[in-house]
Amino acid sequence: xxxxxxxxxxxxxxxxxxxxxxxxxxxxxxxxxxxxxxxxxxxxxxxxxxxxxxxxxxxxxxxxxxxxxxxxxxxxxxxxxxxxxxxxxxxxxxxxxxxxxxxxxxxxxxxxxxxxxxxxxxxxxxxxxxxxxxxxxxxxxxxxxxxxxxxxxxxxxxxxxxxxxxxxxxxxxxxxxxxxxxxxxxxxxxxxxxxxxxxxxxxxxxxxxxxxxxxxxxxxxxxxxxxxxxxxxxxxxxxxxxxxxxxxxxxxxxxxxxxxxxxxxxxxxxxxxxxxxxxxxxxxxxxxxxxxxxxxxxx
Amino acid sequence: xxxxxxxxxxxxxxxxxxxxxxxxxxxxxxxxxxxxxxxxxxxxxxxxxxxxxxxxxxxxxxxxxxxxxxxxxxxxxxxxxxxxxxxxxxxxxxxxxxxxxxxxxxxxxxxxxxxxxxxxxxxxxxxxxxxxxxxxxxxxxxxxxxxxxxxxxxxxxxxxxxxxxxxxxxxxxxxxxxxxxxxxxxxxxxxxxxxxxxxxxxxxxxxxxxxxxxxxxxxxxxxxxxxxxxxxxxxxxxxxxxxxxxxxxxxxxxxxxxxxxxxxxxxxxx
Numbered sequence: 038x039x040x041x042x043x044x045x046x047x048x049x050x051x052x053x054x055x056x057x058x059x060x061x062x063x064x065x066x067x068x069x070x071x072x073x074x075x076x077x078x079x080x081x082x083x084x085x086x087x088x089x090x091x092x093x094x095x096x097x098x099x100x101x102x103x104x105x106x107x108x109x110x111x112x113x114x115x116x117x118x119x120x121x122x123x124x125x126x127x128x129x130x131x132x133x134x135x136x137x138x139x140x141x142x143x144x145x146x147x148x149x150x151x152x153x154x155x156x157x158x159x160x161x162x163x164x165x166x167x168x169x170x171x172x173x174x175x176x177x178x179x180x181x182x183x184x185x186x187x188x189x190x191x192x193x194x195x196x197x198x199x200x201x202x203x204x205x206x207x208x209x210x211x212x213x214x215x216x217x218x219x220x221x222x223x224x225x226x227x228x229x230x231x232x233x234x235x236x237x238x239x240x241x242x243x244x245x246x247x248x249x250x251x252x253x254x255x256x257x258x259x260x261x262x263x264x265x266x267x268x269x270x271x272x273x274x275x276x277x278x279x280x281x282x283x284x285x286x287x288x289x290x291x292x293x294x295x296x297x298x299x300x301x302x303x304x305x306x307x308x309x310x311x312x313x314x315x316x317x318x319x320x321x322x323x324x325x326x327x328x329x330x331x332x333x334x335x336x
Numbered sequence: 337x338x339x340x341x342x343x344x345x346x347x348x349x350x351x352x353x354x355x356x357x358x359x360x361x362x363x364x365x366x367x368x369x370x371x372x373x374x375x376x377x378x379x380x381x382x383x384x385x386x387x388x389x390x391x392x393x394x395x396x397x398x399x400x401x402x403x404x405x406x407x408x409x410x411x412x413x414x415x416x417x418x419x420x421x422x423x424x425x426x427x428x429x430x431x432x433x434x435x436x437x438x439x440x441x442x443x444x445x446x447x448x449x450x451x452x453x454x455x456x457x458x459x460x461x462x463x464x465x466x467x468x469x470x471x472x473x474x475x476x477x478x479x480x481x482x483x484x485x486x487x488x489x490x491x492x493x494x495x496x497x498x499x500x501x502x503x504x505x506x507x508x509x510x511x512x513x514x515x516x517x518x519x520x521x522x523x524x525x526x527x528x529x530x531x532x533x534x535x536x537x538x539x540x541x542x543x544x545x546x547x548x549x550x551x552x553x554x555x556x557x558x559x560x561x562x563x564x565x566x567x568x569x570x571x572x573x574x575x576x577x578x579x580x581x582x583x584x585x586x587x588x589x590x591x592x593x594x595x596x597x598x599x600x601x602x603x604x605x606x
Binding site for chain 2: 049083086087088089090107108109111112114116118119120122123124125126127131134135136138139140141179
């Protein structure tokens, strides 16, 4: 495990912001750390970076204890936390050069980064004049500067346009598949994580509600039979009288848990034979967004 | 140690195009130049003065404004600037997540502020001597060449530097903790005025209050003006470097540095 936490708990005063979190981030994964705003994502990340002192629990990164191997561990992590930290009075390149100086990285690497995040043309422009997306890209460049084994990114696509989002996503996938990096990326948007993550952790009110591979998350996602019928309420009542479960209902459709194709045929026949005209019937996978909402709201 | 040096170099790199770095250079140049012009225009009146008095008046004119107000205010500004650069850019979190110990990062910033004040005072010595000798060269009627003030002047400025460390560390901590300029500036200004009043009125406990120390340091030269003439007719000025107020200043600097470090360790980094 690249990141391993056990019983990680953090309180601001009496408020518990992170509650006995046990993260398992395997090597070579893109770990999507999901949760609504205020769920405790940034606090967790700050604990992982030793920007907040761990109160209860342990953090192990690269199989080493964070408290006793702080600088060793931090030298292999690149991070972007909340808004990118950029000196507005320095140019984009100077921002990178300053970090290169601190990390003892050759300055030629700075040019590679400028190239990678498409800021070569704006390299000599004051970073304060950058657009939000450019700042975000510079922040990613800064995080990647030392060629770290682990990237910790807090909402990295904030403020990026759709093209920028796709670029970041492809960059992260490339880093993991071609360069054997591990990426820990937080977001409140499931759709974004879904497209790149191999593993997912869902957090709300400081507690981890789900953790596992993206397939395991999909498996939680039970398919439904969507039936469009003449009178959905009466049809639903009829099904219930016949001891069939109805998962959800609205004005135009009703949903029944899916078991197999045969069941769909039987449902169709049953409704039609009893005077409920079925307009359409189909198998439907609940989208992950709804699943995410269901997980975070049930907590 | 390597982390400290890297951090220190980075502090310079970050500030080299800002007023934080340039104000300690421009201020001594400007102030010395002003006094130079003033002396040049009054050179006829000053001509009868012996060299020692000329030097004491020339250096004293700069020191008087420095000690009472400008130096403390410059310290407030420097302490604010080196911290504000991080507050403004939201870079505390990146500084403290570098693979460098927190002590090195914090210590480098702290010492960089000391370094800027040191540069400023060293330049005051250089410019005072330079402009004084220049004045003597272009107006030979002013007998600057009669007396050599280098030793005493360096000692007074060294004393001034040591006496400013207490204030600097307090202001540094205030600027580290507060994001806005008004709190450290307001506190610094009120304390400076209080310190001036205390030292100016020779209040007997003024040596315990760090904001009085620069003025106390200047007074050591002022007292020199009244020194009895030696056998050669030239007053023998002595500057006692390590007086009790200097020890208080150094003790406060150490104490506040340590306190600041523990706050940095415990504080949630924004």
